[in-house]
Amino acid sequence: SYVLTQPPSVSVAPGKTARITCGGNNIGSKSVHWHQQKPGQAPVLVIYYDSDRPSGIPERFSGSNSGNTATLTISRVEAGDEADYYCQVWDSSSDHPYVFGTGTKVTVL
Amino acid sequence: EVQLVESGGGLVQPGGSLRLSCAASGFIFSSHSMNWVRQAPGKGLEWVSYISSSSTAIYYADSVKGRFTISRDNAKHSLDLQMNSLRAEDTAVYYCARVHGGSMDVWGKGTSVTVSS
Numbered sequence: 001s002y003v004l005t006q007p008p009s010v011s012v013a014p015g016k017t018a019r020i021t022c023g024g025n026n027i028g029s030k031s032v033h034w035h036q037q038k039p040g041q042a043p044v045l046v047i048y049y050d051s052d053r054p055s056g057i058p059e060r061f062s063g064s065n066s067g068n069t070a071t072l073t074i075s076r077v078e079a080g081d082e083a084d085y086y087c088q089v090w091d092s093s094s095d096h097p098y099v100f101g102t103g104t105k106v107t108v109l
Numbered sequence: 110e111v112q113l114v115e116s117g118g119g120l121v122q123p124g125g126s127l128r129l130s131c132a133a134s135g136f137i138f139s140s141h142s143m144n145w146v147r148q149a150p151g152k153g154l155e156w157v158s159y160i161s162s163s164s165t166a167i168y169y170a171d172s173v174k175g176r177f178t179i180s181r182d183n184a185k186h187s188l189d190l191q192m193n194s195l196r197a198e199d200t201a202v203y204y205c206a207r208v209h210g211g212s213m214d215v216w217g218k219g220t221s222v223t224v225s226s
Contacts, residue, residue, distance in 0.1 A: 033212035090211025098156035
């Protein structure tokens, strides 16, 4: 089945930019979605279809996807952005169609 | 307000059964496919099962295939997950999530399942 690999952790200072990668074989040919999960809370969709933002998600969150890597970028990081972030794809050719990445813990220094 | 509320979690012995439910409100439930996703303590998200809007397509993760059964009642705006032959490794918070294209755009708060003797 399809595998998505993320770095376990990313640390960033307030006001700086955090970049979280999601690696997968030819992931650029798929649509990538990103979910944010704060401690003790349910996940929240923050980016869908590579780079679209649901209503209510700040413009500071953006996404890109090309080749074998998708990237979630958080600009002007705030303390409230500290959370786990999971990439996710839908593999239409599989009977296990939903795949999550391994997750990245973003720590705001 | 669009909302998903899970229920039915609890403590169960290995080999036992549990039925989870997810009540949907604030949207046209019958128009959306649904997923169950779980998260073991301290671990990442794991997709468990998918059901299409009319129940014509159903998929399971290998880890639960043959033991779990997903179903829905569009008239009652409800989604269920029947879990049989439970194992310690099924211990997790179980979330129901609304499918939006290839993503999941609405999540419930989750219900906790503990499998232990």
